[in-house]
Every structure is written in structure tokens, then in C-alpha cells.
Amino acid sequence: MGSVSRRGLLTASGAGVAAGAVATAGAFLLGEPEPEPAASAAPPQAVAFHGPHQAGIATPVQDRLHFAAFDVAVSTREELVALLVSWTRAAEAMTAGRVSAADDSGEALDLPASRLTLTVGFGPTLFARAGEDRFGLAAARPPALADLPAFPGEKLDPARGGGDLAVQACADDPQVAVHAVRTLARIGLGRVSVRWSQLGYGKTSSTTPAELTPRNLMGFKDGTGNIPYDDRAALDEHVWVAAADGPAWMTGGSYLVARRIRMHLEAWDQVTRQDQEATIGRTKTEGAPLGGKGERDRFDPAALPADSHVRMAHPTANGGVRLMRRGYSFVDGSDSQGRIDAGLFFLAYQRDPRRQFVPMQRRLATGDRLSAYIRHVGSGLWACPPGVSPGGYWGDTLLG
Amino acid sequence: MGSVSRRGLLTASGAGVAAGAVATAGAFLLGEPEPEPAASAAPPQAVAFHGPHQAGIATPVQDRLHFAAFDVAVSTREELVALLVSWTRAAEAMTAGRVSAADDSGEALDLPASRLTLTVGFGPTLFARAGEDRFGLAAARPPALADLPAFPGEKLDPARGGGDLAVQACADDPQVAVHAVRTLARIGLGRVSVRWSQLGYGKTSSTTPAELTPRNLMGFKDGTGNIPYDDRAALDEHVWVAAADGPAWMTGGSYLVARRIRMHLEAWDQVTRQDQEATIGRTKTEGAPLGGKGERDRFDPAALPADSHVRMAHPTANGGVRLMRRGYSFVDGSDSQGRIDAGLFFLAYQRDPRRQFVPMQRRLATGDRLSAYIRHVGSGLWACPPGVSPGGYWGDTLLG
Numbered sequence: 001m002g003s004v005s006r007r008g009l010l011t012a013s014g015a016g017v018a019a020g021a022v023a024t025a026g027a028f029l030l031g032e033p034e035p036e037p038a039a040s041a042a043p044p045q046a047v048a049f050h051g052p053h054q055a056g057i058a059t060p061v062q063d064r065l066h067f068a069a070f071d072v073a074v075s076t077r078e079e080l081v082a083l084l085v086s087w088t089r090a091a092e093a094m095t096a097g098r099v100s101a102a103d104d105s106g107e108a109l110d111l112p113a114s115r116l117t118l119t120v121g122f123g124p125t126l127f128a129r130a131g132e133d134r135f136g137l138a139a140a141r142p143p144a145l146a147d148l149p150a151f152p153g154e155k156l157d158p159a160r161g162g163g164d165l166a167v168q169a170c171a172d173d174p175q176v177a178v179h180a181v182r183t184l185a186r187i188g189l190g191r192v193s194v195r196w197s198q199l200g201y202g203k204t205s206s207t208t209p210a211e212l213t214p215r216n217l218m219g220f221k222d223g224t225g226n227i228p229y230d231d232r233a234a235l236d237e238h239v240w241v242a243a244a245d246g247p248a249w250m251t252g253g254s255y256l257v258a259r260r261i262r263m264h265l266e267a268w269d270q271v272t273r274q275d276q277e278a279t280i281g282r283t284k285t286e287g288a289p290l291g292g293k294g295e296r297d298r299f300d301p302a303a304l305p306a307d308s309h310v311r312m313a314h315p316t317a318n319g320g321v322r323l324m325r326r327g328y329s330f331v332d333g334s335d336s337q338g339r340i341d342a343g344l345f346f347l348a349y350q351r352d353p354r355r356q357f358v359p360m361q362r363r364l365a366t367g368d369r370l371s372a373y374i375r376h377v378g379s380g381l382w383a384c385p386p387g388v389s390p391g392g393y394w395g396d397t398l399l400g
Numbered sequence: 401m402g403s404v405s406r407r408g409l410l411t412a413s414g415a416g417v418a419a420g421a422v423a424t425a426g427a428f429l430l431g432e433p434e435p436e437p438a439a440s441a442a443p444p445q446a447v448a449f450h451g452p453h454q455a456g457i458a459t460p461v462q463d464r465l466h467f468a469a470f471d472v473a474v475s476t477r478e479e480l481v482a483l484l485v486s487w488t489r490a491a492e493a494m495t496a497g498r499v500s501a502a503d504d505s506g507e508a509l510d511l512p513a514s515r516l517t518l519t520v521g522f523g524p525t526l527f528a529r530a531g532e533d534r535f536g537l538a539a540a541r542p543p544a545l546a547d548l549p550a551f552p553g554e555k556l557d558p559a560r561g562g563g564d565l566a567v568q569a570c571a572d573d574p575q576v577a578v579h580a581v582r583t584l585a586r587i588g589l590g591r592v593s594v595r596w597s598q599l600g601y602g603k604t605s606s607t608t609p610a611e612l613t614p615r616n617l618m619g620f621k622d623g624t625g626n627i628p629y630d631d632r633a634a635l636d637e638h639v640w641v642a643a644a645d646g647p648a649w650m651t652g653g654s655y656l657v658a659r660r661i662r663m664h665l666e667a668w669d670q671v672t673r674q675d676q677e678a679t680i681g682r683t684k685t686e687g688a689p690l691g692g693k694g695e696r697d698r699f700d701p702a703a704l705p706a707d708s709h710v711r712m713a714h715p716t717a718n719g720g721v722r723l724m725r726r727g728y729s730f731v732d733g734s735d736s737q738g739r740i741d742a743g744l745f746f747l748a749y750q751r752d753p754r755r756q757f758v759p760m761q762r763r764l765a766t767g768d769r770l771s772a773y774i775r776h777v778g779s780g781l782w783a784c785p786p787g788v789s790p791g792g793y794w795g796d797t798l799l800g
Contacts, residue, residue, distance in 0.1 A: 106619020219506020
């Protein structure tokens, strides 16, 4: 690719390239699911940027997240395209472990690609804002990108919601994810502004059944029934937009729903283990469905408590629909009452939120016993276009 | 020790103990510096809790931080002792990779000890608050625990400062550090309240010269000249309180200064690399002192720009004093202007802040060219007592 490692570009002579900073770009076949990363001693790893789908969706979930929602400040379609082209070029470099510009901010200079993925989405306001067809895109807005309805119990902070554009940066090293979002913000200086952002310190929803299922801050394993990253049939059925779904520019794309879910951990911690397990519908230690022994035992959801979270969220209770969850735990300090400001930053990819997230959340918001211990405080919805081909750019099926 | 692994205690039969959850407690000799951790494929690791000094000071810096400042709500010395005893017992268990109670919150159940350390400090307000000798400790307040003076340019948020007690949790896994602070807060329910807390996603100040020096969010290597964890002479000279220093109960202890330092990264990113390097006094890529080639080249501080950070902070400019820094980078989302709320959570251990941090910060606050790009927005000072012997408790030299 004629490019150099992160250090190479900034080293005057170019001779001081550290072996550890040379990423193994292109190690994966385009369109093939990436192999599960080695549990330890992993070599510097790069996830392929190009392909039919954006990376960061079916990619095995990385350890850390930095997420940012941006508002677009430019006013013409040409300027929007120019922004997305420059972001794409930078993402191609960074996901391969390279720097994107000579004035790189530098904090990731010595770090390998760390399985960085950058995934971009287009929010409803990009298509029209207050009735204004800003970029001539109003007619292209997908019906599935319908504004989310209000849900019972939510208390949304407008300062943590919406955004013309979303960028999800995931990596196994937090510094790499932080650097990537910062770099895109720098490239967009004057053309976009950060509306809100969120650091996720640890994944809660694995998409790799063979690895230990991570636990959320309630102490329970999370994501046991998640769609595996390599289950092509389930991905096609539940995650990737099909040609028949329309609009054509979204074929191979997916819809992202983000929810900042604050957990009332002080209250949860006062609940007995038995009550916690009845609330979730699984045992705490093993993550087994109540009445079962093993986490992945087959079970009859109807045998769980009627208002338990697992039963309420189970596909059998939701017309068979599923979501691909890629959530992360967050801890953002403490509030003025000394309560920890922590919870789950829920990220879910799906083929049509109107059939998936929305009806499921309607049920959970009213019937799920867990809802007494959580509150949705931030929300966003974006249409994530399909993957980029070499030479292309994010959104070229829409804007090209 | 007659104890069980995290999972063992919560597994009904006790037979399902996962090998990966059994920590190698006691693997290190008390009082000996811990060996540098293996770069990868590290086995589950526990740092010894007992010893002449608290762990988490000279311990090689772990990757992640959760820090919390607490205010004490109890009113008698006996209640304070009871709190510290229960915290100590819990810390002994958690740092060994064990659960501390049957109702453990559970989010770290499957995780090894991850080199968790818990370090406790006593703030000025524990000794007297608004003139009130709350616990009969006023006469025991160390003269070195003098309230920090105001420094030029700081803009301290009272919601991010002070605290009767400080708990520094460091671990290589963020979930383990978060769990540890949460557990102490739970144990202290009704007896302490969290005043403020801070997550640090990545270390910026290594104390292990043989490892790659981490970079801060300005993109520069940070901590090249830090006190190495195993430099006993330097630790004795600069970090550990000596018997001659007084008071006797602090012998083997250390003073912790914490400063939440927000970086104006958007402004910094507009500065040319040449100007950035002149501001710091080192090159960006290599971290070499200006004019030199290698990070650890010997150099004459007087040859650096007079207002450069490295020159201003160098021991030769500060009467030979040094600090042991254990700082972490933080990213706490974005402010209302869309600027990243990020920077350095500075943690420095020292023998006497009156001779070390205070005069150094006075110089930096007025003369350091770097101060145009940073702002101190949170602050705390605590006396960290010496280490705990088996059967003892945090602060028993003061309260016993």
C-alpha cells in the first residue's frame, strides 16, 4: 500500500521502524469472518477495513470502546462527501496500524493495530433536520431509520443523544480507540463537532461463544444468547440489510441503536442473590437458565419467571427477532449523591429497528423486572452503510 | 489461608472452581519488589498485600485505575477502626483473587487477581474538620499533611477534590479495579459515602524502565525519568517516610497528591510538532531530550528551552527532589462545547509534599510553557500509612 507504520512516518529517517508497530494488514480474507483472536500473546493484529460489510459489526468484540456522535457543520453535499472521503482514508490507515497524517497526535505511535475497527452510521438528522433537506438526501432516508418512539421509564438526556454521524471505535487497547476518534474529530475540525461521546472500559457482549462470556456490572454473564460473529445465517436474517429490504444503498449495511443505560447499582447490591437470579432468569455464578446447570443448557423460556429479563428478551417472546449486541460497561465517576455513574452502553446492530429493537424494548420497558434497576438515559439511531471497497468511501452507495 | 477462589465461594457445591480463577497469592516475598510482569500470556497474578509498605506505590504500574475519595459518616474512633478492619479483610481477599463476601456483586467472578492493589490514604479532614477533632486524631496529623496552597492557573472543582479517605485501585483488568472500589463502597454503606471517583483507562507513568514508556494524550512519552519501582535508594530518599521524619505512625508510609489535569487537546493539536517538542523539551517520536537521539540519553537540562516542561520539572531545577508518579489517562466524554474531557489523572507519591510537590508545582504553574495547554481541575492530598502485617489493618499504626 506504499504506506508506513505509525512510527515510520514520524521518524525523520524512516529507518527506525519498530517491528512491533508493523501491522499485519490484510491478513484476513475480505468478507470472511475473522478468526477468533488468540487469547494471549497475540501478534499485532489488524482487522481488514474493506469488505462487503463494515468491520466492527460481525467482528469478534474487542475489549474497549470509544464512541462519538458528531453533528455536521458543512452545508453542501460536496463538502459532506469530502469529509467522508478523508475519514475513510484515515480509517484505512489507522485500522492497519498506520498513522494517517504527518501531524498525528502521537499517543498511539508505539501501539499495534490492536484489532481497531471504525464503524460509521448516518443519523436521521443527516437526511433532514427540522424539515430541511440539508444535503438532498431526504428522499433516500430509509423507512427503517424511523425516529425511535418514547419508551416508558426512559429519562433521556439530550446532551447524550442523537447525532448526524456516529463513529464506533473498538480496539483491544483503549488508547488506540481513543486516538482513532480523536483523529477523526481533528480531520473534521470546522466541518463536524462532537455532540457527545462515551468511553466503554470493557465489553459485556461477546459474539464468540467459545470464549468466556463477559459479565456486566450487575455481575451476570451477558450475551450468552447473542448472535455469534460467524453465524452467517443469523447475520443474514437479523443483522445485514438485504436487497429486498431497500433502499438499495443500505444493502449489506445495518442499523445501530445505542442506549446509555445507567444501572442503579447501589439498589441492585441490596437485592438478595436469589432475587437477582429471579430478575435475570439465570444463575449468577454459572449463568445457567434457572433450573438448569450449565450456561448453554437448552431451556424452555416459558419455564422462567414471567417477568424475568431473559424470558422477556428471548426470541420466542419477540416473534423470533434477535439483535447483535456489542455493548460495553462504562464508569463515568460519581453523581452528586455519591452514586456511581455506571452501567451498560448498549450497542445493537439489526436489519430493521421497527421489527427488532422497538417492539422488544416496548415489552421490556413495561414488563421486565430488571427495569426497576436500570434507566435509559441516552439514545441514538443510525443507518450504517455497507462496507467500503478499495478506492471507495463511507457512504458512497448513498452519496456517490 | 483457608479461603477459596472467587467462583468457589459462590458455587453451591464448591466443586466448580475454574483453574483460571485461582490466584497465585503469596507468590512474591514480602517486602521484595515484585518482578516485572511478563509482557504477555501472564498467569493469574496476585500482588502481596502485606508488607512494610502498602502495595500500589512501588508496585510496577498496572494498566488500569479506579480511584475513589470517600467521606466518613461515622462519628467514633471505634467505628472508624471497624470500617478499616473490614476494608482490610476485603482487600486481603480481593488482591489475592478471592471474593470477600458471599454476596459479592459478581462482576469479577471469572477474573484472576490481575495484579490488583488497593492503597489507602487519610486526608486532612480525617484529622480535623472545620476545627472539630472528630476522631481524636488532631494531634497526630503529620505536619507534612499540610493543606495544599492555591496554585496559579488552577480551577479546582470542589466536586472533584478532597476526601477523608482515598482508595487507589490499580489492576491490569479494569473490571477488577472497578469491582474492588465498588466492594469497599458497599462494605462502607452508611459509614462512608463516595465523594468523587475517577476511572483511568491507561497508565501514563511507568515505573519499569525496561518496558516501553507509555504515552500521555499529548502524544509524548511520559515518565522516562520516573523513579523505578526497584530503585530502593531513590524510594528511601524520595517516597517512603523515614522514622526521622515523624510522626512515628507514618514510618514506611508515603504522601499521595492527586490532581485531575484536564488537557486542552484541541488547542494542543493545533500546535506544530516543533513547538510541541520545544514545549515538552523532548522529541515526540523517540522521547529523546532535545538535541539528543535516544530516550534515555544523558542530557544537560540547562541545554533545553528555559520554559520547557522537562527542564522545569527536572530534579536539577528543584533542589534534587523527585516524585514517584503513577498517573493515568482519562477520557470522560465531551463538554458542552464538544471538547473532549480528557487528560492526566496525576498521582504522585512522596516523602513530604512541602518539599516535593508544592515547590515543584509552584514553579511549573508559573514558568512551564506546558501550562498553557493544561488546567488542574481536581486535587487531593492524603497520608498513606505504612503497609499492613498479617492480622493488622490499614492505619493500625495510627489508630491501634
